[in-house]
Amino acid sequence: MSQENSQRLWMFKTMVVSREFELAIKAAYLEGKQPVFNMAKGPIPGEMHLSNGQEPCAVGVCAHLRPTDAVTSTHRPHHVAIAKGVDIGRMAAEIFGRQEGLSGGRGGHMHLFDAAVNFCCSGIIAQGMGPAVGAAMAARLAGRDDVAVSFIGEGAANQGAFHEALNLAAVWKAPVVFVIEDNAWGISVAKRASTAVSDNSARAASYGIPGVHIPGNDPDLIWEEAGKAIDRARKGGGPTLVEIETVRLEGHFMGDAEGYRPAEEMAGLAQRDAILIYRARLEKEGVAQDVLDDLEHQARQEVTAAIAFARAGKAPTAAQALEKVFA
Amino acid sequence: MSNVIIPANLWEEDLEGAVSIWFFEEGDNVSEGDTLCEIMVEKSTFEVEAPAAGVLRILVQVEVPVKKGDAIAHIG
Amino acid sequence: MTAKKRKITIAKAMAEAIAHEMRADPGVLVMGEDIAALGGVFGNTRGLLDEFGSERVRDTPISETAFIGAAVGMAAAGMKPVVELMFVDFFGVCMDAIYNLAAKQSYFSGGNVTCPMVLMTSVGGGYGDAGQHSQTLFATFGHLPGLKVVIPSNAYDAKGMMIAAIRDPNPVVFMFHKALQGMGWLGTVQSSVVDVPDEAFEIELGKAAVVRAGRDITIAGLGHTVHLAMDAARELAKAGVEAEVIDLRSVAPIDRATILASVSRTRAFLSVDDDYMSYGVGAELVATVAEAVALKARPQRISYPDIPVPFAPEMEHAVLPSADKIIAAVQSILGEK
Numbered sequence: 001m002s003q004e005n006s007q008r009l010w011m012f013k014t015m016v017v018s019r020e021f022e023l024a025i026k027a028a029y030l031e032g033k034q035p036v037f038n039m040a041k042g043p044i045p046g047e048m049h050l051s052n053g054q055e056p057c058a059v060g061v062c063a064h065l066r067p068t069d070a071v072t073s074t075h076r077p078h079h080v081a082i083a084k085g086v087d088i089g090r091m092a093a094e095i096f097g098r099q100e101g102l103s104g105g106r107g108g109h110m111h112l113f114d115a116a117v118n119f120c121c122s123g124i125i126a127q128g129m130g131p132a133v134g135a136a137m138a139a140r141l142a143g144r145d146d147v148a149v150s151f152i153g154e155g156a157a158n159q160g161a162f163h164e165a166l167n168l169a170a171v172w173k174a175p176v177v178f179v180i181e182d183n184a185w186g187i188s189v190a191k192r193a194s195t196a197v198s199d200n201s202a203r204a205a206s207y208g209i210p211g212v213h214i215p216g217n218d219p220d221l222i223w224e225e226a227g228k229a230i231d232r233a234r235k236g237g238g239p240t241l242v243e244i245e246t247v248r249l250e251g252h253f254m255g256d257a258e259g260y261r262p263a264e265e266m267a268g269l270a271q272r273d274a275i276l277i278y279r280a281r282l283e284k285e286g287v288a289q290d291v292l293d294d295l296e297h298q299a300r301q302e303v304t305a306a307i308a309f310a311r312a313g314k315a316p317t318a319a320q321a322l323e324k325v326f327a
Numbered sequence: 328m329s330n331v332i333i334p335a336n337l338w339e340e341d342l343e344g345a346v347s348i349w350f351f352e353e354g355d356n357v358s359e360g361d362t363l364c365e366i367m368v369e370k371s372t373f374e375v376e377a378p379a380a381g382v383l384r385i386l387v388q389v390e391v392p393v394k395k396g397d398a399i400a401h402i403g
Numbered sequence: 404m405t406a407k408k409r410k411i412t413i414a415k416a417m418a419e420a421i422a423h424e425m426r427a428d429p430g431v432l433v434m435g436e437d438i439a440a441l442g443g444v445f446g447n448t449r450g451l452l453d454e455f456g457s458e459r460v461r462d463t464p465i466s467e468t469a470f471i472g473a474a475v476g477m478a479a480a481g482m483k484p485v486v487e488l489m490f491v492d493f494f495g496v497c498m499d500a501i502y503n504l505a506a507k508q509s510y511f512s513g514g515n516v517t518c519p520m521v522l523m524t525s526v527g528g529g530y531g532d533a534g535q536h537s538q539t540l541f542a543t544f545g546h547l548p549g550l551k552v553v554i555p556s557n558a559y560d561a562k563g564m565m566i567a568a569i570r571d572p573n574p575v576v577f578m579f580h581k582a583l584q585g586m587g588w589l590g591t592v593q594s595s596v597v598d599v600p601d602e603a604f605e606i607e608l609g610k611a612a613v614v615r616a617g618r619d620i621t622i623a624g625l626g627h628t629v630h631l632a633m634d635a636a637r638e639l640a641k642a643g644v645e646a647e648v649i650d651l652r653s654v655a656p657i658d659r660a661t662i663l664a665s666v667s668r669t670r671a672f673l674s675v676d677d678d679y680m681s682y683g684v685g686a687e688l689v690a691t692v693a694e695a696v697a698l699k700a701r702p703q704r705i706s707y708p709d710i711p712v713p714f715a716p717e718m719e720h721a722v723l724p725s726a727d728k729i730i731a732a733v734q735s736i737l738g739e740k
Contacts, residue, residue: 037369045531047536186441
C-alpha cells in the first residue's frame, strides 16, 4: 500500500475513533442530566465542547506530526488530542475525573496535558498561541527540526493574543503553524458579524507570513496544505497561517439549544458529515468495504475500552486536590 | 378551583421536562397571567402562567419529570 | 391588601434593571459576547435587543481588551456603557483597561473625567467547570484602588444594585454568582429567587445588609456564601446558637461600619467566602475586626484553599465552603475557653 494510502486510511480510522469517542462522551455526559439539564449532575459535570464534524482538521494536520512536535489546542480539544496520539484511556479517565486521568482529575475536559506526545489545551480563547511559539522556539534553539502547531477557532482571530503571536512568530521565524478551525460560529455569534475580513487567512499578510484558506472540510486537501506548512516550518521557512472551513455538528457546548442557528443550516448538517463523505470517497477510489468496516470496528473497540477504563477508575480524594500545585 | 396544566403545545416533541424554578410558594396569592414557574425541556426553558387568580397549591416539585398535559398546580 | 408577590431570578432582575436605565437614559448601552440575540449566556440581557435594537445592544467579537477599552472611552465621553466580561476568569486578557484605565480615570484627571461604566461578570464554581471557569477573584478586583466591586446574593439586591451601578459615576465591577443566577442548566439556590418590585429602585453601593439578627456570633458572607451562612444559622438555632449573618454585598468599598457594629455586640467573628484564602476577603475582614474589637474568641475565616479549582467533583466539593464547615467553625469559635 502506498504511503499516501496508508495515511488516508489512518485519517479515516482516526476520524472514526474521534467521532465514536465524542458520541460515547456525549452519552455519558447526558447521564443524570435528564429531565432537567443541570450541568453539575452526572458522571461528567461541567461544560462539554464536542468536536463532531471537525475531525478532518485534526487528522489532516496531525498526520504530519511526530510525538516530539508540540500541539496546543482549545476548549474543543478531543479530536486534536486523539489525532496527536494522546492515550485515549487516560484522556477519557481525565474527562470522567478519575485518578487514572492525565492529571488525576484536576484538569477535566478543557485542560488536558499529555507530556508523552507534547499535547496540551486550555479554555481561554487564543491563549494557546503564545505557548506554541515558545515550543517552536525551544525546538529551534535545541537544534531539533520539531515544529509546533496551535489549533484555534475563528473567533480567536479577533483576540489580541492572535495578532501578537503571529507577529512574534514572524519576527522570530518560529517553526510554528497556526491552524484555524473555522466552524463559522463563536457561541451564538456568526463569524461575519464579528470579523472584519471574510477570510482570516488574509490576515497572514499583515504579518508577512503565508496564509492558506482550505474550503470544504476535506481531509485530503487539509493533509496536502498542512503538509506544506509543516514542511516549511521544519526546513526553517517560518510560520504559516492555515484556515480550514469546517462544520460544528453539535452546539457550542452540550446544553446549547442553538436557537440562534438558522433552521436551514441545522437541517443540512447531516449531509456535511465529513466522515460519511470521506468513506464514500475511499470506496469510490477502490478501497474495499470490508477494509473500512474493519477499521470502524477497531475504532469502536478502542473507544469502548477507553470508556470502560475510565468508568472503572477511582474517584480522587479530597487530599489529592491540594497536591501538584507546585512541583 | 383551576388546574394549572402544562399546555399541549408548549414545546414541540413529546419529551419530558421538569420544573426548574417555582416563582411562588405554596399558599401564595397569584393573579391570572402571573408567571408561575419555569420548565426545562432538554436545553430549552418555557414558562407556565396562572390561568386564574387565587391561592396556589403546588403539586409537582422541581426536578420531577413532567409531560405536556400534566397538572402541576391548583389555584383555588 | 398585601402587595402582589413577583419572584424573579437574578438574571431577570439584571435584565430589568438595565432595561429601566436604557429607557431613562439614551447614553446607556450594553455590549459583550453573546449578549444580543442570545440574551447573554447567563440570561442577564434577555429582551434588550428586541426593545432597544442593535446600536445600543451590541454583540462583540472575542476582543475583551478592545471592547472593554472602548467602554472606558465611551464613559469618558459621557456615555454609560454596561459591558460584560463573560467569566471573571477571562480578566487576564483585558485587565489593563480595567485596573489601569477605568479605575484611574477619575484620579488621573483630578475628577474631571469620570468613568461611569459597569463591568458585569460571572463568578463562582461548584458545577465542574474547573480551573479557568470557576473562580470568584473578589480579592483580585477589590484590591485595586478606583474600582467599586459588588455582588448581590438575591434578585432584589441584584436589581437595586445594578440600577445604582449604572447611575454611579464610578466604574463598578458587578459580579453575579453562577450558583445564584437562575439558569436551569446550572442549578440555582432557590433562596436567591425573591420578590422584586416592578419599578426601578436603588440599593446604595458599599452598604452591607444584616440579613439575620443574632446575639452570639457575626458571620459575614457574600454571594453564594450568604446562603450557606443562612443554612448554617438555621441549624445552629436549633441548638440555641443565634448567629447574626451579614451579606457584605460590596467587596469594594467594604462596609466596615456594619461589620464592626455587629461584632462589637457579638464579640465573635467568622468570615466565609469562596475566593482563594491568602490575601482574600476573609483576611481583610478579620484584620478589620481584630484592629477594632476585643473579641471573646479568636476569629476564623473559611475560604477557598490556595489551589487552582479542581475538576473532579470529589475534589471540588471537598474544598468549597459549606454550611457544615460554617457550623463546625462556629462551634469551635464559641467553644473556645
